[in-house]
Amino acid sequence: xxxxxxxxxxxxxxxxxxxxxxxxxxxxxxxxxxxxxxxxxxxxxxxxxxxxxxxxxxxxxxxxxxxxxxxxxxxxxxxxxxxxxxxxxxxxxxxxxxxxxxxxxxxxxxxxx
Amino acid sequence: xxxxxxxxxxxxxxxxxxxxxxxxxxxxxxxxxxxxxxxxxxxxxxxxxxxxxxxxxxxxxxxxxxxxxxxxxxxxxxxxxxxxxxxxxxxxxxxxxxxxxxxxxxxxxxxx
Numbered sequence: 295x296x297x298x299x300x301x302x303x304x305x306x307x308x309x310x311x312x313x314x315x316x317x318x319x320x321x322x323x324x325x326x327x328x329x330x331x332x333x334x335x336x337x338x339x340x341x342x343x344x345x346x347x348x349x350x351x352x353x354x355x356x357x358x359x360x361x362x363x364x365x366x367x368x369x370x371x372x373x374x375x376x377x378x379x380x381x382x383x384x385x386x387x388x389x390x391x392x393x394x395x396x397x398x399x400x401x402x403x404x405x406x407x
Numbered sequence: 408x409x410x411x412x413x414x415x416x417x418x419x420x421x422x423x424x425x426x427x428x429x430x431x432x433x434x435x436x437x438x439x440x441x442x443x444x445x446x447x448x449x450x451x452x453x454x455x456x457x458x459x460x461x462x463x464x465x466x467x468x469x470x471x472x473x474x475x476x477x478x479x480x481x482x483x484x485x486x487x488x489x490x491x492x493x494x495x496x497x498x499x500x501x502x503x504x505x506x507x508x509x510x511x512x513x514x515x516x517x518x519x
Binding site: 298325326328330335336337338339340343345383385387394395396397398399400 | 411447448449450451452465466497499504505506507508509510511512513
């Protein structure tokens with residue numbers, strides 16, 4: 295059974311810092327991995343999707359990497375801003391599963407002034 | 408530019424009551440999903456649909472039923488609500504199974 299872990303559960307950084315969020319998964323036979331952002335009381339917003347054949351994806355100040363062999367993905371946020379404060383979740387889709395996404399429980403990020 | 412819309416946003420039920428949650432998407436997506444989110448447990452898949460007229464069980468389907476009579480709508484029903492179904496319910500859709508998921512803003516359900 296695929297398990298997805300995100301550590302730490304919460305993180306507080308001052309504005310302007312670069313930071314890395316971690317996502318670990320137990321089954322390396324993944325189809326893709328997706329990073330989401332969730333604001334309080336809202337749904338999830340897709341940030342980046344990395345296919346299993348890719349090593350990284352970039353969007354603006356965000357960069358996500360994937361290392362299947364070690365079962366890890368990282369989300370790098372450059373020059374953090376207070377508006378980046380949210381919970382960040384990763385989700386893994388296994389090969390051969392049309393619909394099954396396994397979510398981590400998220401890292402709650404707070405960027406302080 | 409509505410995306411995925413869920414109704415209602417909030418609901419309180421008494422044990423044994425029934426209700427239907429509605430999800431509507433305007434992106435012509437084939438795949439639709441219902442998840443529940445509980446503290447410390449992440450999101451868990453309840454049921455999903457790979458196209459109009461199809462439904463399938465997810466990870467935690469017991470106590471729920473679904474229907475996809477129209478491509479743009481996916482309904483989640485609770486026939487006899489239980490306190491264990493207190494949760495936040497999210498609907499999501501995608502064009503292909505490997506495409507990015509688009510989520511609604513959720514329905515917060517409390518069963519007393």
